[in-house]
Amino acid sequence: MPKVLIIGAGLSGLSTAYGLRNSNFDVKILEARSRLGGRIFTIEKENSQLEMGATWFGPQHTSLIQLIKELKIPFKTQDNGAEALYDFRPKGNIERFQIPSQGAATYKFNHGTSHLIETLAEASKAKIHFDEVVASISIDEHIKVSTSTAVFEADYLVLSIPPQLISEGIEFRPKLSETFNQLLQDTHTWMSDSIKFSIAYEDAFWKSQQFIGTLMSPHQIIQEMYDHSDNERDQNALVGFLNSNYSLLTWEERKEKVMGLLESYYPDEKRPLKAYADLNWRNELYTTPKNAKSLAPHQNNGNPKLRDSLFDNRLFFSASETAQQTPGYMDGAVHRGREVADFLLDLSD
Numbered sequence: 209m210p211k212v213l214i215i216g217a218g219l220s221g222l223s224t225a226y227g228l229r230n231s232n233f234d235v236k237i238l239e240a241r242s243r244l245g246g247r248i249f250t251i252e253k254e255n256s257q258l259e260m261g262a263t264w265f266g267p268q269h270t271s272l273i274q275l276i277k278e279l280k281i282p283f284k285t286q287d288n289g290a291e292a293l294y295d296f297r298p299k300g301n302i303e304r305f306q307i308p309s310q311g312a313a314t315y316k317f318n319h320g321t322s323h324l325i326e327t328l329a330e331a332s333k334a335k336i337h338f339d340e341v342v343a344s345i346s347i348d349e350h351i352k353v354s355t356s357t358a359v360f361e362a363d364y365l366v367l368s369i370p371p372q373l374i375s376e377g378i379e380f381r382p383k384l385s386e387t388f389n390q391l392l393q394d395t396h397t398w399m400s401d402s403i404k405f406s407i408a409y410e411d412a413f414w415k416s417q418q419f420i421g422t423l424m425s426p427h428q429i430i431q432e433m434y435d436h437s438d439n440e441r442d443q444n445a446l447v448g449f450l451n452s453n454y455s456l457l458t459w460e461e462r463k464e465k466v467m468g469l470l471e472s473y474y475p476d477e478k479r480p481l482k483a484y485a486d487l488n489w490r491n492e493l494y495t496t497p498k499n500a501k502s503l504a505p506h507q508n509n510g511n512p513k514l515r516d517s518l519f520d521n522r523l524f525f526s527a528s529e530t531a532q533q534t535p536g537y538m539d540g541a542v543h544r545g546r547e548v549a550d551f552l553l554d555l556s557d
């Protein structure tokens with residue numbers, strides 16, 4: 209049985225494994241973290257689901273939608289209400305704006321984005337080894353992949369990790385070409401510079417008939433915020449992004465500032481807090497390398513060179529950033545993950 213080794217149990221790696229589930233390949237995944245999902249990470253706190261990573265998708269994300277329909281994963285429309293609050297302080301005022309009613313729909317998962325990952329991992333039937341950080345790869349007649357604890361052999365290798373991490377963290381023998389290595393280094397990892405936050409309360413005190421929590425504030429700690437309540441779970445929550453200028457603050461300091469800002473919007477409301485969580489993705493070693501170059505958003509995402517297979521069709525790159533369709537997004541991860549699986553299936557015919 210030819211062996212396929214996939215590095216990374218994020219959405220792209222799992223999509224490749226899923227595409228190979230009925231093949232004659234022996235499929236194994238090595239994952240650096242002790243959890244599945246990579247940039248998809250739903251945490252459960254006080255019976256609330258708080259999204260720390262990817263949350264939303266749209267009708268244009270056709271590969272993702274096809275997969276979630278195949279796996280029968282329920283999803284629903286994100287409701288942003290009729291009005292958004294714009295906070296232009298300190299350079300202006302707080303104002304309310306109508307949200308255009310004809311915008312494209314935005315969807316999210318009924319049971320959190322990690323529900324997709326868990327279902328996909330199970331359906332893929334792949335063997336997943338956690339806490340295995342790939343440090344070096346040697347390719348001659350055989351492919352050998354070394355972590356701090358073991359050496360794994362394979363016939364085909366799929367690198368489903370962000371390109372920048374490959375260039376910064378993995379040593380190749382023989383070395384990758386200078387030009388290709390430079391391209392990996394110069395490929396932005398989508399959202400790796402963001403801080404996501406989520407808060408659960410006893411009551412959805414922010415909701416009124418027109419306004420249900422949608423907020424934009426370019427100069428405050430909360431930059432974007434949306435309602436994340438769920439009547440079925442009795443969950444009252446808000447989710448959004450924090451200003452990356454606050455990334456050097458501690459978690460407690462950020463929490464205090466977020467609470468202070470919400471208090472300034474709702475001075476008269478009681479705010480019984482259940483749970484607060486935020487995640488600064490710049491500090492996540494298996495998403496953003498320590499000395500990551502500062503790049504423009506989406507720089508080199510989807511570059512066709514990233515889809516070249518190397519070493520006589522034995523080494524493939526499949527993180528979302530390498531995808532032709534919607535690179536950087538969940539849809540890109542599924543699209544590219546399945547494309548690599550199809551390519552391997554063709555090779556085995």
Ligand SMILES: Cc1cc2nc3c(=O)[nH]c(=O)nc-3n(C[C@H](O)[C@H](O)[C@H](O)COP(=O)(O)OP(=O)(O)OC[C@H]3O[C@@H](n4cnc5c(N)ncnc54)[C@H](O)[C@@H]3O)c2cc1C
Nearest residue numbers: 216218219220240246247262263264342399528536537538
């Ligand atoms: C805060 C945030 C919000 C986002 N919001 C959205 C959204 O709303 N909609 C959307 O479509 N997309 C969103 N995204 C992007 C989306 O999460 C990604 O496109 C998608 O999850 C990428 O999947 P991937 O498998 O390509 O990469 P990753 O999820 O990064 O997976 C790579 C995996 O490789 C592992 N790994 C890394 N290095 C090694 C190593 N050396 N050895 C072994 N394993 C390793 C990692 O631990 C990880 O599990 C968001 C991302 C973030 C961070």
